[in-house]
Amino acid sequence: MQRIHPLEGDTVRVGLLGFGTVGSSFAEVLAAQAEAGVRITRVFNRGVERKRLHAKATFVPRDAVWTERVEEVLGAADVDVVVELMGGLDPAEGWLRSALQAGKHVVTANKQLIAFRGGELFALAAERGVQLLYGAAVAGGVPVIPGVAQGLCGDEVTRISGILNGTCNFILSSMETGAEYGEALSRAQAAGYAEADPSADVDGLDARAKLCILARLALHAEIDPEEIPAETIARIAAVDFAYAKELGCTLRQVSRAELQDGMVSASVGPMLAPRSSPIAWSHGTQNMVVTSGRFGGDVVFSGQGAGGHPTAVAVLSDVRAIAEKSAQVRLSARRMKVKGDAVAPHYLRFVVADEPGIVAAIAGVLARHGVNIDCLLQHRGYPAERLPFVITTEPCPSSTVRRAVAEMAAMRFMVQPPLCLRMLIVNDTERD
Amino acid sequence: MQRIHPLEGDTVRVGLLGFGTVGSSFAEVLAAQAEAGVRITRVFNRGVERKRLHAKATFVPRDAVWTERVEEVLGAADVDVVVELMGGLDPAEGWLRSALQAGKHVVTANKQLIAFRGGELFALAAERGVQLLYGAAVAGGVPVIPGVAQGLCGDEVTRISGILNGTCNFILSSMETGAEYGEALSRAQAAGYAEADPSADVDGLDARAKLCILARLALHAEIDPEEIPAETIARIAAVDFAYAKELGCTLRQVSRAELQDGMVSASVGPMLAPRSSPIAWSHGTQNMVVTSGRFGGDVVFSGQGAGGHPTAVAVLSDVRAIAEKSAQVRLSARRMKVKGDAVAPHYLRFVVADEPGIVAAIAGVLARHGVNIDCLLQHRGYPAERLPFVITTEPCPSSTVRRAVAEMAAMRFMVQPPLCLRMLIVNDTERD
Numbered sequence: 092m093q094r095i096h097p098l099e100g101d102t103v104r105v106g107l108l109g110f111g112t113v114g115s116s117f118a119e120v121l122a123a124q125a126e127a128g129v130r131i132t133r134v135f136n137r138g139v140e141r142k143r144l145h146a147k148a149t150f151v152p153r154d155a156v157w158t159e160r161v162e163e164v165l166g167a168a169d170v171d172v173v174v175e176l177m178g179g180l181d182p183a184e185g186w187l188r189s190a191l192q193a194g195k196h197v198v199t200a201n202k203q204l205i206a207f208r209g210g211e212l213f214a215l216a217a218e219r220g221v222q223l224l225y226g227a228a229v230a231g232g233v234p235v236i237p238g239v240a241q242g243l244c245g246d247e248v249t250r251i252s253g254i255l256n257g258t259c260n261f262i263l264s265s266m267e268t269g270a271e272y273g274e275a276l277s278r279a280q281a282a283g284y285a286e287a288d289p290s291a292d293v294d295g296l297d298a299r300a301k302l303c304i305l306a307r308l309a310l311h312a313e314i315d316p317e318e319i320p321a322e323t324i325a326r327i328a329a330v331d332f333a334y335a336k337e338l339g340c341t342l343r344q345v346s347r348a349e350l351q352d353g354m355v356s357a358s359v360g361p362m363l364a365p366r367s368s369p370i371a372w373s374h375g376t377q378n379m380v381v382t383s384g385r386f387g388g389d390v391v392f393s394g395q396g397a398g399g400h401p402t403a404v405a406v407l408s409d410v411r412a413i414a415e416k417s418a419q420v421r422l423s424a425r426r427m428k429v430k431g432d433a434v435a436p437h438y439l440r441f442v443v444a445d446e447p448g449i450v451a452a453i454a455g456v457l458a459r460h461g462v463n464i465d466c467l468l469q470h471r472g473y474p475a476e477r478l479p480f481v482i483t484t485e486p487c488p489s490s491t492v493r494r495a496v497a498e499m500a501a502m503r504f505m506v507q508p509p510l511c512l513r514m515l516i517v518n519d520t521e522r523d
Numbered sequence: 524m525q526r527i528h529p530l531e532g533d534t535v536r537v538g539l540l541g542f543g544t545v546g547s548s549f550a551e552v553l554a555a556q557a558e559a560g561v562r563i564t565r566v567f568n569r570g571v572e573r574k575r576l577h578a579k580a581t582f583v584p585r586d587a588v589w590t591e592r593v594e595e596v597l598g599a600a601d602v603d604v605v606v607e608l609m610g611g612l613d614p615a616e617g618w619l620r621s622a623l624q625a626g627k628h629v630v631t632a633n634k635q636l637i638a639f640r641g642g643e644l645f646a647l648a649a650e651r652g653v654q655l656l657y658g659a660a661v662a663g664g665v666p667v668i669p670g671v672a673q674g675l676c677g678d679e680v681t682r683i684s685g686i687l688n689g690t691c692n693f694i695l696s697s698m699e700t701g702a703e704y705g706e707a708l709s710r711a712q713a714a715g716y717a718e719a720d721p722s723a724d725v726d727g728l729d730a731r732a733k734l735c736i737l738a739r740l741a742l743h744a745e746i747d748p749e750e751i752p753a754e755t756i757a758r759i760a761a762v763d764f765a766y767a768k769e770l771g772c773t774l775r776q777v778s779r780a781e782l783q784d785g786m787v788s789a790s791v792g793p794m795l796a797p798r799s800s801p802i803a804w805s806h807g808t809q810n811m812v813v814t815s816g817r818f819g820g821d822v823v824f825s826g827q828g829a830g831g832h833p834t835a836v837a838v839l840s841d842v843r844a845i846a847e848k849s850a851q852v853r854l855s856a857r858r859m860k861v862k863g864d865a866v867a868p869h870y871l872r873f874v875v876a877d878e879p880g881i882v883a884a885i886a887g888v889l890a891r892h893g894v895n896i897d898c899l900l901q902h903r904g905y906p907a908e909r910l911p912f913v914i915t916t917e918p919c920p921s922s923t924v925r926r927a928v929a930e931m932a933a934m935r936f937m938v939q940p941p942l943c944l945r946m947l948i949v950n951d952t953e954r955d
Binding site for chain 1: 548552555556658664665666667668669670671672673674675676677678679801804816817818819820821822823824825826827832833835836837838839840841842843844
């Protein structure tokens with residue numbers, strides 16, 4: 092059981108690290124809750140004079156101290172909870188260690204830090220008798236962290252599937268209506284949903300960190316984010332949505348982790364999801380997490396995964412939990428290896444310069460690897476010199492089908508390397 | 524802030540009231556969690572000798588005391604938490620008062636008790652410095668109570684919509700594929716989802732109690748369940764699904780509560796929901812709750828709302844929260860009046876013995892009440908002496924349209940009283 096560090100008085104005093112989008116929204120949301128029992132006493136940011144002119148600076152109490160020296164927050168006597176909204180591993184890690192050492196509770200939205208260093212930081216917090224909460228680090232305003240920690244601790248969760256990156260979801264759900272990838276990415280950038288360099292989002296690195304955090308919490312598995320295979324969504328084309336539709340599916344960036352034989356089967360990347368599955372419900376920048384429990388079955392959490400206000404709600408909820416002296420239910424997690432491989436049907440999309448014998452050649456390679464073909468789809472109306480067509484396979488290990496595909500990539504009629512995606516099957520999301 | 528009654532030692536000792544479906548599943552789920560730090564020490568039930576032969580009685584520790592005398596549990600020195608799974612207001616209320624008075628924490632799945640007497644019982648628990656948790660009382664295995672209590676306490680929730688009764692959802696989602704009401708009800712009864720007397724479910728009384736519990740927690744509004752207008756689903760017919768489909772909608776029993784001008788606008792009953800809305804996603808016995816927050820937007824929670832195992836997960840999660848000395852974040856709720864009226868578009872379905880002038884007569888009544896017609900739908904292929912057709916209205920107060928409909932009911936060509944349902948509109952579920 093966990094001891095809780097006693098708080099003095101009835102108001103919890105917050106030292107805020109970072110007054111950007113989330114930090115200023117936190118001040119705003121807090122100001123709207125008169126009875127929250129939470130007060131900002133210190134704000135750290137670079138360029139404090141400029142930050143004090145921020146439109147939302149008026150939501151910070153007038154007597155709060157603004158500083159450019161982080162140590163004036165981390166150990167301050169008038170700070171009970173350090174709220175870290177800077178992001179990144181360094182220097183955030185050192186700051187949070189100092190805060191925990193100084194006996195401060197910590198609330199953070201820093202997914203990379205919790206994914207890569209969470210295990211050690213939780214141990215330090217436990218040793219110092221303080222709380223380290225991170226509800227904003229996964230799925231922003233969707234209360235999946237407290238929902239799982241408090242509400243599903245009575246179950247044995249065996250699998251997590253989710254839409255953990257709003258940028259990818261925005262791009263892929265835009266492509267559902269016919270846009271090509273580049274066009275959808277530009278639209279996401281114009282709307283402020285994607286960075287100028289979108290790789291952390293589209294290549295799955297952001298989702299991978301969040302998946303590790305969920306795996307530790309829900310599966311009690313401590314895994315290394317870098318062991319999780321992550322695939323980019325950048326190779327998905329409009330034609331894939333047309334073929335997916337024919338298969339009763341759509342495409343989403345799916346993050347999955349499942350306990351299997353003492354390992355965690357995990358991956359992040361674009362997959363085909365049946366249109367009837369919860370995963371296909373999420374549109375735009377929404378996030379979604381589906382947990383599968385041994386006793387409670389599937390539970391879906393969905394909502395806005397990012398943005399100043401939703402993230403600020405998650406941060407303030409954590410601070411209030413500390414104010415109410417609420418300890419999160421926590422179970423120990425054990426270090427586990429990641430298995431990137433999974434048995435599933437696969438979707439193979441080829442773009443070829445048409446000539447006789449292509450299907451026979453491809454089928455021959457698949458047969459040699461023991462991969463059975465489920466169906467072949469070829470729509471009309473494409474140019475013969477860049478002809479896209481699709482083969483789906485019966486369930487087989489990803490590693491096997493990838494070996495077969497690698498072999499095909501060298502075939503002279505291939506205009507580009509084949510695209511190979513896993514297909515979520517309905518009993519895959521409904522199985523006990 | 525809340526004090527937490529200290530627990531002795533590292534194991535929380537449970538006195539179980541009721542060893543039926545949920546109670547025995549609780550023992551089973553607990554037995555599967557070796558490290559839960561929770562142990563059943565006493566079990567109360569009528570006919571204890573018979574209960575001890577229950578297949579799942581083997582999941583209860585051998586040294587636990589089985590008794591038919593409830594007072595041997597309520598005040599027992601070896602009980603830290605009383606888990607009440609009997610249901611109903613009386614005698615459960617007296618028992619839980621005794622347990623709280625004796626300084627026991629209480630976990631209950633009793634929705635009627637929490638809906639009707641929750642306010643007083645929470646006050647008593649606070650006075651005695653103990654916890655009263657009830658995560659299983661709403662939506663069974665879906666962690667909406669801890670999700671809202673812990674994860675959304677940083678937001679101002681202004682509206683709740685939900686599918687809170689799995690029986691109604693099973694019946695209505697079965698009717699989507701063409702079944703008539705009676706047939707779908709029989710199927711629900713055969714599958715064990717509906718009672719021989721289904722009225723508590725189909726007439727909305729069960730959902731109404733759950734809506735009150737959510738209103739107290741999320742809207743901080745203490746409302747009287749009996750003030751909430753509840754309408755039966757028993758008048759819905761297969762033809763309504765056909766017309767709803769043409770309107771891009773389906774039908775669900777929807778429970779809604781929204782803060783409006785210092786009152787709570789609330790209702791329970793069948794409504795038309797757009798097929799694209801989260802409400803329409805839920806099938807079979809699933810439950811769903813959608814909260815709308817001022818800052819965080821819409822959050823969806825969905826999963827299995829009933830059944831022994833999912834409910835037991837919610838109960839055990841609450842017991843474990845107590846074991847971890849976790850106090851739920853709680854805000855005071857204030858007593859509010861219920862406004863049953865709402866402005867919305869309405870769906871009016873008539874069954875008439877056809878004759879000239881019917882539409883003119885109906886349109887005349889609507890015009891006299893200031894209700895504008897949006898569209899008129901009439902499918903072919905029905906007998907002229909029992910002709911169903913539909914009029915939808917532009918948004919107007921339910922009370923107005925109901926007065927108009929009451930006037931029409933007496934018209935000589937009406938074969939049965941018109942059916943009048945609210946239509947959820949998309950910006951109704953997406954509005955900030």
